[in-house]
């Protein structure tokens with residue numbers, strides 16, 4: 303079933319993990335999987351830009367259908383393989399609403415993490431300011447507090463949120479780690 307799927311991915315990428323976790327949860331093993339290396343600039347190779355013109359990973363293809371947005375790929379897999387593997391979207395309306403809410407606000411958390419972790423990578427040396435570093439860290443602290451509150455509530459989530467929780471657990475671990483360094 304998964305033989306007509308191709309995933310180009312790189313280590314350390316939450317976006318790639320999302321798609322990889324979704325494929326496992328839907329029992330879609332046997333897809334063409336190719337690891338590329340950011341440090342070698344391989345995400346800018348033609349085989350990537352043919353699928354994802356931004357030169358970003360993941361680059362995912364199912365037959366002729368291109369899905370280069372990780373959440374798009376996850377939702378599409380659930381849509382195409384509803385009755386296979388684990389259900390990724392709860393039937394309960396309140397739970398599915400919460401799932402979509404956390405899913406997309408997780409992007410805000412990740413953006414704030416990236417602004418702290420990769421400040422020197424994103425901002426040229428002559429444009430860096432201590433005040434911006436402090437502001438980014440303060441923003442992240444506020445965001446992490448919000449997620450710490452969610453973590454308490456998420457203990458009561460039902461099992462069909464397992465997939466989303468496994469991704470959120472990664473974010474929580476990262477925020478706990480960042481909590482120690484910021």
Ligand SMILES: N[C@@H](CCC(=O)N[C@@H](CS)C(=O)NCC(=O)O)C(=O)O
Pocket residue numbers: 314315316317318345357358359360370371372373
């Ligand atoms: N919205 C995209 C974001 C993909 C993305 O930012 N990928 C990162 C790795 S996590 C990447 O390829 N970065 C290299 C670059 O932007 O040049 C998704 O979720 O799939």
